[in-house]
Amino acid sequence: MKPRWWNETLTLYRRVKTVTNGKTAITWTREVLHNCFFGVTEKQFFDGQHVIRQPLFVVRVPASYDIFAKGDIIMKGEIAESIPDKTSDNAFVINVVKDNSKMGGGTDHYYGGEA
Numbered sequence: 769m770k771p772r773w774w775n776e777t778l779t780l781y782r783r784v785k786t787v788t789n790g791k792t793a794i795t796w797t798r799e800v801l802h803n804c805f806f807g808v809t810e811k812q813f814f815d816g817q818h819v820i821r822q823p824l825f826v827v828r829v830p831a832s833y834d835i836f837a838k839g840d841i842i843m844k845g846e847i848a849e850s851i852p853d854k855t856s857d858n859a860f861v862i863n864v865v866k867d868n869s870k871m872g873g874g875t876d877h878y879y880g881g882e883a
Contacts, residue, residue, distance in 0.1 A: 771875070776806040778827060779847040783839040796841075796851055804829050805877075806844050824882055825860040831869035831876040838863055842880060 781796040805828035812821050827842050836842075844858035853859060866879040 771805075774803050774805045774828065774830075776804045776844065777802050777846050778804045778806060778829070779843045779845065779852075780829075780833075780836055781841040781843070781852040782836065783841070798847075798850055799833070800846050801829050801833055806842075811882075826879070826881040828868075828877045828879055831878060833878070835867060835869070835878045836862060836865060836880055838865055840880075 778801045780799045780801055782799065784795045784797060786793050786795070805826075807826045809824045809826070810821050811824040812819055814820070825842070829836070840862045841852040841854060841859060842862060843852060843856060854861065860882060862880040862882075864879070864881045868879055869876045871877070
C-alpha cells in the first residue's frame with residue numbers, strides 16, 4: 769500500500785531522440801501518471817557574494833509504470849499539451865533517476881529529481 773501522500777497526478781514527457789540522415793530530432797511522448805509523490809524543497813549555494821536559493825524537485829512514481837530516463841520532463845498535474853513547457857513553474861528536467869522497484873511492502877517506485 770502506497771503512503772497516503774502519494775496522491776499527485778503527474779505528466780511525464782519522455783524524450784525521444786531520432787537521427788535521420790545525420791540530423792538529430794527530439795520529440796516527446798506524453799504519459800499521465802497517477803498516485804505519485806511530487807515534492808519541492810530548496811537547495812542553496814554560494815556564488816561568492818550571495819546565497820542563491822533554487823527549487824529542488826523530487827518525484828516518486830509507482831513501479832507499475834515504466835521507468836523514466838535522464839532528460840525526460842515531469843510536470844505536476846494532468847497537462848494536455850503534446851510538447852512540454854520547460855519554463856513552467858511546475859516542470860523540471862529529470863537528471864537523477866533511481867530504480868527502487870524492488871523495495872516491496874507497497875512502496876516500490878522509481879525516483880526522479882534534480883542533482
